[in-house]
Amino acid sequence: MLRLAILGRPNVGKSTLFNALVGKRLALVHDAPGVTRDWREAEADLFGDGFIAIDTAGMEDAPAGTVTAAMRAGTLSALEAADVALFLIDARAGVTAADRDLATLLRRAKKPVLLGAAKAENPRAVAAHLAEAHALGLGEPIALSAAHSLGLDALHAALLPYFEEAEPPVGEVSEENAAPLGDIDALEGLEDYAFPEAPERPVKLAIVGRPNVGKSTLLNALIGQARALTGPEAGVTRDSVEVHWAHKGTQWRLVDTAGLRKRARVSGALEKMAGAEALRAVRLAQMVALVVDATAPVERQDLALAGRVLDEGRALILVLNKWDAVTDREGTLAAARETLRRSLGQAGAVPIVTLSALTGRRVPALTDAATALYGRWNARAGTGALNRWLATAVARHPPPRASGRPNRLKYITQVKARPPTFVLWASRPADVPDSYRRYLSSGLQSAFGMEGVPVRLDIRASRNPYA
Numbered sequence: 001m002l003r004l005a006i007l008g009r010p011n012v013g014k015s016t017l018f019n020a021l022v023g024k025r026l027a028l029v030h031d032a033p034g035v036t037r038d039w040r041e042a043e044a045d046l047f048g049d050g051f052i053a054i055d056t057a058g059m060e061d062a063p064a065g066t067v068t069a070a071m072r073a074g075t076l077s078a079l080e081a082a083d084v085a086l087f088l089i090d091a092r093a094g095v096t097a098a099d100r101d102l103a104t105l106l107r108r109a110k111k112p113v114l115l116g117a118a119k120a121e122n123p124r125a126v127a128a129h130l131a132e133a134h135a136l137g138l139g140e141p142i143a144l145s146a147a148h149s150l151g152l153d154a155l156h157a158a159l160l161p162y163f164e165e166a167e168p169p170v171g172e173v174s175e176e177n178a179a180p181l182g183d184i185d186a187l188e189g190l191e192d193y194a195f196p197e198a199p200e201r202p203v204k205l206a207i208v209g210r211p212n213v214g215k216s217t218l219l220n221a222l223i224g225q226a227r228a229l230t231g232p233e234a235g236v237t238r239d240s241v242e243v244h245w246a247h248k249g250t251q252w253r254l255v256d257t258a259g260l261r262k263r264a265r266v267s268g269a270l271e272k273m274a275g276a277e278a279l280r281a282v283r284l285a286q287m288v289a290l291v292v293d294a295t296a297p298v299e300r301q302d303l304a305l306a307g308r309v310l311d312e313g314r315a316l317i318l319v320l321n322k323w324d325a326v327t328d329r330e331g332t333l334a335a336a337r338e339t340l341r342r343s344l345g346q347a348g349a350v351p352i353v354t355l356s357a358l359t360g361r362r363v364p365a366l367t368d369a370a371t372a373l374y375g376r377w378n379a380r381a382g383t384g385a386l387n388r389w390l391a392t393a394v395a396r397h398p399p400p401r402a403s404g405r406p407n408r409l410k411y412i413t414q415v416k417a418r419p420p421t422f423v424l425w426a427s428r429p430a431d432v433p434d435s436y437r438r439y440l441s442s443g444l445q446s447a448f449g450m451e452g453v454p455v456r457l458d459i460r461a462s463r464n465p466y467a
Contacts, residue, residue: 002051002163003041005082007075007106009098010058012090013118013146018055020146021046039078040241046156049163054078059102084112084162086155087138091117094129095136103136113138114158121145202244202251203374206285208278208309210301211259213291214321218357219243219256222367228256240281247367255281260305282308286377286418287315287370294320294354298336303343306350310454313419315377316350317369324356345438349445350452373452379420381448383413386422389447397439402431410462420444421456429459 004021006014019025021044044053056075079085087106089099106113117133120126120143133141142158144151207215216228223245241256257278282288288309292302298318309316318336326332336352344350351369355362390412399407408427415423422444426432441455 002084002159003054003082004044004051004084004086004159005039005054005056005078006086006088007056007059007079007102008088008118009096009102012058012088013144014058014088015055017086017088017116017118017144017146018042018053020149020152021053039074041078042242046152046159049156049159051159051163054082059098079109079111082111084114084159085109086114086116088116088118088144089133089136089141091120091126091129091141091143095132100136103138107137112162114155115139115141116144116151116155117141118144118146121148121150202253203287203370204253204255204285205287205289205370206255206257206281206314207289207291208257208282208305209259209291209319210293210299211261213259213293214357215259215291216241216256218289218291218319218321218355218363218366219254221357221360221363222247222254240277250371252367255285257281260301279308282314283312285314287317287374289317289319289353289366289370291319291321294322294326294332298339303339306340306344310344313454313456315370315373315419315453317366317373318350318352319366320352320354321357323354324359324361329354376450376453377419378417379448379450379453380417381414381420381444385448386412386414389443390424393440393443399426399432399436402428407431419454419456420448420450422458424457424459425462426459427462429461432459 006018008014022042023045024042039054039056041052041054044051056078057072059072059075085106087103089095115133115136115138117126117130120130123143126143130141130143142151142154144155146152207219209215219228219241220226223243227243228241240258243254243256245252245254258275260275260278290302290306290309292298306316306318318340320326320332320336323329333352333354340350340352351373353362353366353369355365357363390409394409399409401407406427410425410427412422412424415421424440437457437459441457444455444457445451445453
């Protein structure tokens with residue numbers, strides 16, 4: 001599939017065009033220059049022709065060792081991975097000295113280069129600047145306005161010679177928020193329930209946590225290359241960076257996210273947008289690795305984020321990073337387990353992985369734990385086995401009586417996985433206390449190998465045959 005890299009100096013409209021091509025607001029867009037720092041890619045489409053669009057950071061000259069220099073190096077890596085480059089200039093501002101320098105760089109690159117002039121929604125106002133762009137030596141400029149969907153047909157025509165035979169696209173990982181369970185009363189009396197097989201898809205793992213805990217370093221350590229921007233200062237990552245990765249026969253989508261701070265400490269629209277994008281990555285993920293600094297105790301903010309992940313029905317792994325700097329390892333691990341148990345209750349049995357992303361020590365343990373947890377998150381139990389378990393659970397600990405009468409639990413079945421979701425029919429569902437719900441949920445996790453996975457239990461009223 002054709003890979004198109006969108007390049008240019010900061011704030012010329014690269015991310016706006018990227019979003020228009022992929023048909024989603026994937027990249028953060030803001031008036032401030034330098035919002036995009038890491039390059040990202042997504043499947044795009046122009047008039048039925050599919051390709052991979054790559055959004056890149058604005059290219060500027062900067063001293064070595066700075067974030068700006070690292071951004072430039074990342075953009076050059078994106079150019080190397082592309083088949084065609086689209087060099088954008090700002091049609092309103094005209095050709096600048098930085099544009100001329102970048103044009104010289106691109107002319108020397110062994111890649112086809114198209115010249116685009118963004119923000120050209122007013123042809124008369126930008127006509128002189130478009131004429132000036134011919135001097136860059138990159139051919140006829142394509143007048144574009146992504147915000148107004150103008151010029152995309154001309155861009156498509158310019159790309160036609162480069163389109164290759166499309167490869168089968170990788171299936172999209174769709175948002176899997178809890179859907180309504182629907183009317184499944186017809187399942188009563190069935191011994192087993194047949195579930196359709198889910199199609200093979202990449203496992204989507206989101207890496208989240210507070211700023212400067214090593215999320216981007218962990219992503220780079222997993223894939224074995226410097227894909228995400230890192231640095232000692234907090235807040236280097238702004239956009240969520242999604243990387244496709246094959247490991248031991250499994251396809252993964254790893255998503256590095258911006259650091260999440262307490263709401264009271266969030267300042268500025270840009271940080272709010274980055275935080276919202278990180279939470280969106282959690283909603284779209286299947287697995288979530290919550291990274292914390294092992295040299296500091298697990299904080300309330302970490303626990304709040306863990307609770308949110310579990311409420312979304314996602315499988316959670318707690319990653320204690322910077323483990324090489326911990327002296328009392330047994331005490332630190334025990335304290336983390338106890339904090340999860342007290343704060344998350346039955347969900348506190350989430351797996352804990354200790355590693356050092358900086359040195360690479362024990363990093364493979366994360367994918368091993370995620371693979372095992374993914375299997376439990378997809379677990380399905382037969383209806384017969386579930387009802388035999390229910391009879392034993394009720395005999396061991398009957399539900400409290402309702403208005404002096406027994407509250408009969410009649411039938412249970414699993415209606416979906418990812419996360420495991422069950423429906424239980426009772427004579428008086430409203431009178432089943434939360435403590436007894438937790439007892440049942442904990443029993444389901446233990447009996448059917450679903451430890452550390454959020455379990456959803458919906459209790460419904462049985463149908464009255466005399467109604």
